Amino acid sequence: MKKLNAGSLQLVTYITVIIALLLGCFILLVHTQRQFKTRSYTLTETIQNIDKGILDLVNNPTKQDSVSIYTNNNALIYILEPWGVFQKLGVISKQKTYTYKKTALLGSSQPIEENALFIKDHNKALVLVGDTKIKGDAYLPKQGVKSGNIAGQSYNKPRFVDGNIAPIKQFPKLQFKLRNYLQNIQSYYDKNNFESIIIKPGSTYLNSFETTTQVYINPNPIYLENITLKGNIVIQSDSKIVIDVSSNLKDVILIAPIIEIEDNTKGIFQAFASEYITVGKHCNLEYPSALVLIKDYRSPFTKDNFIDVGSNTRLKGSILLLGRKDSKNYNPQLIINKSVEIKGEIYSEQTIELMGKVFGTTYTDGFVTRANGSYYQNHLRNAEINRDKLEDEYVGLAFQNSKKGIAKWLY
Numbered sequence: 001m002k003k004l005n006a007g008s009l010q011l012v013t014y015i016t017v018i019i020a021l022l023l024g025c026f027i028l029l030v031h032t033q034r035q036f037k038t039r040s041y042t043l044t045e046t047i048q049n050i051d052k053g054i055l056d057l058v059n060n061p062t063k064q065d066s067v068s069i070y071t072n073n074n075a076l077i078y079i080l081e082p083w084g085v086f087q088k089l090g091v092i093s094k095q096k097t098y099t100y101k102k103t104a105l106l107g108s109s110q111p112i113e114e115n116a117l118f119i120k121d122h123n124k125a126l127v128l129v130g131d132t133k134i135k136g137d138a139y140l141p142k143q144g145v146k147s148g149n150i151a152g153q154s155y156n157k158p159r160f161v162d163g164n165i166a167p168i169k170q171f172p173k174l175q176f177k178l179r180n181y182l183q184n185i186q187s188y189y190d191k192n193n194f195e196s197i198i199i200k201p202g203s204t205y206l207n208s209f210e211t212t213t214q215v216y217i218n219p220n221p222i223y224l225e226n227i228t229l230k231g232n233i234v235i236q237s238d239s240k241i242v243i244d245v246s247s248n249l250k251d252v253i254l255i256a257p258i259i260e261i262e263d264n265t266k267g268i269f270q271a272f273a274s275e276y277i278t279v280g281k282h283c284n285l286e287y288p289s290a291l292v293l294i295k296d297y298r299s300p301f302t303k304d305n306f307i308d309v310g311s312n313t314r315l316k317g318s319i320l321l322l323g324r325k326d327s328k329n330y331n332p333q334l335i336i337n338k339s340v341e342i343k344g345e346i347y348s349e350q351t352i353e354l355m356g357k358v359f360g361t362t363y364t365d366g367f368v369t370r371a372n373g374s375y376y377q378n379h380l381r382n383a384e385i386n387r388d389k390l391e392d393e394y395v396g397l398a399f400q401n402s403k404k405g406i407a408k409w410l411y
Contacts, residue, residue, distance in 0.1 A: 049076055049093040050102050057089065058106070058404040080106075082181040082188075084253050084270035085290045085318050085397060086407055088209060102409070103209045105288065107395040109405030113137060116163060116387035118363045119378070120171050128155040129369070129381040135161075136361075136387030139168040141378075150371050150381055163387075172363060174347070175398040182294055182322060185255060185272050189215045189234045199235070204228040209251075209410040222256070224249070231411065243267070251410070263310070270317075279309045287316035287344070288395075288407050293333070295323030301350055303331040309356075311337040318397055321348040325365055330375045332368040336383075343389070345396045354380060359389035360396075 053076045075094040080087050087106040092099065116136025119126060125143035128134075130153045138145070138161045145165065147155035173179075181188065194215045199205060201223075207214045209232045216222075222237040225244040229252045235241065237256040243249070249267035259273045263280035270290040271277055277291050293307050301323050309315065319342060321333055333350030336342065340356030347363045354367060362385050369379040395405035 049074070049095070050091045050100055053078055053091050053093065054089070054102065054104065054406075057091075058406065082178070084272070085178070085182070085292065085320065086288065087398070088410070090210065101210055103411070104409050105407040106404050107288070107407045108398045108402035109395055110390070110392055111402070114163060114387045115139070115361050116161075116385050117361070118168060118172060119367075120365045121168055122366060122378075124366065124378045126367070127376070127379045128160055129153055129376075129379055130155065131382050132380045133157075133162070133384040133386065134380075135163060135389075136385070137161075137164040137166070139166055142167045148376070148379055150369065150376060150379065153381070173400050175400055175402075178398050179322070182272070182292060182320070183296075185294070186236075186274065189213070189236060189253075189255070190217060194234070197233075199227065199229070202226045205230070205233060207231040207233050241271075243269075276305060277307045279307075279313055279315075281310035281312055283310065283313040283315075285313075285315045285317065289315055289317040290320070291315070291318075292320040293322070294320075297324045300324040300326035301329060301333050302326065303329060306331070306333045306335065308335045309337060309340050309342075311356075312339045313337075314341050314343070316343045318344050319346045319348070320397075321350045323349060325350055330368065330377070332370070344394065347397060351377075354383040354385075357384040357386065359386050360394070361387060361390070 057078060077092040079090045082088070083105065089104045089106050090101065092101045114136045116134055117138040119140050121141040123143065124141060126140050126145040127148035128145060129148045129150045132155060145160045195212045197205070197214045197216050199216050205228065211232060213232050213234060215234045215236065217236045219238040221240040221242065222235060223242045223244065224247040226246045228248040229235065230250040231252070234253045234255065239256065240258040240260065241254050241256040243261045243265055245262050245264045247265070247267065249269040252269050254269055254271045256273060257275040259271045259277045261279045261283060264282045265280060266284045268286045268289055270292070272292045272294065274294055277293055279291070291307055293305065295301055295305055307319060307321065319334065332353035334346070334348050334352045336352065336354045336356045338355045341359065342356070343359040345361050346352065346358055349365055351366045351368045352364050353369060366378050367380050369376040369381045395407040
């Protein structure tokens with residue numbers, strides 16, 4: 001028998017070890033790939049379940065409350081909460097050990113119809129004066145629309161409305177749940193299930209919409225100067241909130257009897273008042289902003305309850321005035337001054353003095369034009385309501401039987 005030398009045995013051992021290591025690495029690689037594939041599939045399914053859950057809720061307007069769906073080790077949970085004129089939707093998908101969450105702001109998508117104007121029927125025709133323009137379908141009192149004259153200025157265009165005209169049968173109604181929340185918003189956030197914070201001028205406050213809402217409530221006036229507020233934050237005063245041009249507000253909610261927005265202010269916020277809101281000149285409130293004036297139905301609006309939007313201001317979003325109308329009050333409760341552009345919706349149960357432009361839809365009890373010391377009821381003078389200039393993708397106020405839509409993704 002031929003004997004192998006020690007060097008040969010070492011070589012064989014070395015090769016055997018190398019082969020064993022390679023086989024081990026290969027087996028580990030295959031196992032790792034399988035594990036990665038399984039985890040990737042599970043993570044992908046987790047994310048896809050969230051998207052399916054959101055689409056299901058958006059396409060199903062009857063789902064109004066929080067819902068949890070469990071299947072074996074999987075879970076899909078979505079939580080609906082009011083956030084101003086919108087809803088805050090949080091969707092959580094759980095697959096085994098994986099959890100993924102998305103948060104969105106929900107409203108209602110635009111109907112197929114190009115609706116520009118709805119006016120309650122008080123047996124008064126809509127009267128157009130000067131360079132007034134209405135583009136889109138208009139639902140008017142049974143007396144219809146006609147031309148008028150104010151201080152020698154008349155209406156001379158060949159058509160009153162660039163769209164269909166029909167008698168209004170029923171004034172569109174907000175969803176009951178939204179209206180109920182708005183009418184009780186003054187007390188809604190005065191509860192223990194929110195996180196209380198204290199804010200100071202010169203500071204920055206950021207709060208994710210995936211965490212508990214932070215609330216600052218002060219019985220005294222609040223002046224928002226040199227301050228940054230972004231995210232899931234509510235600021236509430238029992239008297240007044242003043243928003244200075246030096247403030248930086250994004251996606252927050254403001255609540256007070258009186259809200260004053262100073263000239264040149266920029267931001268994205270929703271403001272809710274019970275007495276009045278004044279918006280200065282040259283302000284720029286980006287989408288989705290909202291100005292809302294709400295009066296207790298036990299007492300009607302008076303001349304001291306109004307929203308006044310200063311000239312050259314731009315607002316992308318919604319303006320609402322909710323409450324009982326006083327038949328003896330002829331003052332306009334919403335004043336849209338000259339060179340103002342509202343891109344979105346106006347929903348007013350009071351009268352409007354419209355001197356600017358609305359790119360979207362206007363719902364109103366009626367119009368008032370003031371000139372030379374006189375009040376002209378249901379008159380529009382040098383105003384524009386143009387539904388064609390609002391994008392079809394716009395998502396806004398939730399009306400009864402309307403379809404949900406995603407206004408924006410939150411953070």
